[in-house]
Amino acid sequence: MNILNWILLGICVLLVVWPLLSSEPGEKGESF
């Protein structure tokens, strides 16, 4: 894997993992 692949992977992982780490455990979602 070259550096560009790692950068893309890093951005995506950060985007996906960040909400899991930043939200309170058991925080409820809403609906209309």
Added chain:
Amino acid sequence: MVELGKFALLLGLFLSGYAVITDTLGRWRQDKGLMKSAANAAVSTWICLSVAIIILCALLVRSDFSVRYVANHSSRDLPLIYKVSALWAGSAGSLLLWLWLQVGFVAVVFCNSKARANGDYAAARSIANFVSVFFLAILIMDKNPFGVTAVTASDGVGLNPLLQHPAMVLHPPILFIGYAGFVIPFAWAFAMLKSDRTQLSTTLFKQAGKWTLIAWMFLTIGIVLGAWWAYEELGWGGYWSWDPVENASLLPWLAATALLHCYRFYKKDNSLSVWTIVLSIVTFSLCILGRFITKYLGTLLASVHAFTEQGLGILYLVLLIFIWVLAGIFMWRKYHKATISASVPKSTSQKFIILNNILMLLIALVIFTGTLFPFFSGIVTKQKIGLEPEFFTKLTAPFGLILLLFIGICPYLVRFGINKSRRTISAGLTAMAALIIWWFSGSVAPACLVVCCFAAINLSADLAGRHLQKRGRGDTLSVSNSGLRWNGARIVHIGVVLVFMGIAGSGGYGIEEQAALRPGDKVTVAGFEVSYDGLSADHGTNFIAVTADISVRKGEKLIASLRPSLAFYDKQKTRTSEVDIKRTLAGDLYLALTEVDNSSELINLKVLIKPLVNWIWLGSIVSISGVVLVLISLYKRKTTATIDLNKDIL
């Protein structure tokens, strides 16, 4: 670069799969973190696809023929604009573009700050991402655009010369915006089916309605551009040949048109809920079916579009079956829980809308059956039986005429119902007149023109009547949202009537002559004296064109100097007829070269008179302008609602 492209696609596949699972889980557990993560995964998928598109574009521009897709669809001498448009010239590139647009729609509508942690949006997102998973899997397994060749060629095969036309630069991407946009109502329909509430959300359907209109607008522009390309580039003088690929774009357009008429009533109550949900799923399914027909059945159905590659196209059919089985299960579950009931049209207006929908779907059914007839006949009789374009014209014409009559009278009937008013009686008389004219003339064109006149007069009277009413009230300066929407809707329908006038005029009253001419020869067609003055040669970037100099006179007056040509593409060993047209609102004088003998300068010239043909393009522009007005009214309504809300807060 190629490795990054491949990796981006694989990562996109993984992320969209992750989004489906996480959204389903997050919605089930009502977990905000999971739903937000899934929304971000969808956005990340779009980032990956953007990277893949940029890389493929760069490979095409750099003419990197080590990549199979570039070698098959581009060449060194291709103008830059066509190198870029080669991105959607092949099966893999066009699927990548569609997917990028589709995921883009999902990211914009379902992953914004309001939607990220919402259960209903999560349900919509999960089905939309599921379709993306399927498309990505087909793209990677079947025709990876980043596949490399064993031996790098010094030059590529080049782009099909027929696709080297400005309309073909715009037609596919605009068409794909339409197809991709229908994922929004489709996903909402599934979200509604998954919901356990009895009262389905009108907020969600308003949003779905807006996006359906946007997608419909792009699909319409795409279809019209395709027709314009056929008229300008194929050299046969027509714009629609009922080709399977053309029909594939018309099917979702018809279903979407029916769907758009349903939203109006959904806002008032939920009586058409099931019907609206089913139509939303049907519309997007027909987009997928279109892809299946284009990329899998195209060669089997002997389409004139020679851009078909079979591969794993059958997987689209698997996806369709899965979607309908899933929709059936959700619908049965919802019906069983009594949270949904069968649609019962309550008012007269709703009954007319249902009737309009049935007519639209009947036209779609005729086109669907006719398009797939060679395929089915091949299975049953082991012999492909193709249907002539007349089959489609004759069977769809009666439904089209009824719909035209409806355009003229429906706004009135919706408000007042069938009564003994002047308008209802005039509609009846017009229908009778049209039938009699059709019967005696043996042609549908004059009957169509009669009904068009009726519809145009009524729509114009509606517009003028409303304007005068407002002036009477001294209300001319203010343009309310509902007024804008109302006028926009009328303008859309006036545009449709103009299109029908163009179709009837050019189809029913066209004249065609074919003549073999030597320099100095003349031929007279419908009062036009067409003189052939001589041949000349032109050199393009990647072709040589032999051009005939033609003077057209009416009486003594020179009205046009036209230069139709035959372009020879050496690389592809093929030629295209580049037509030249004298355009007026009354009609076109269309010249196409079919044969040229360079030594004797003998040419075979096709001369066509196409009355009212420009009304098709003009009517389309009018229709699109109407849609833009409706969209502005929707945007203004949203802005006004926000301002009102801020006022309340202050």
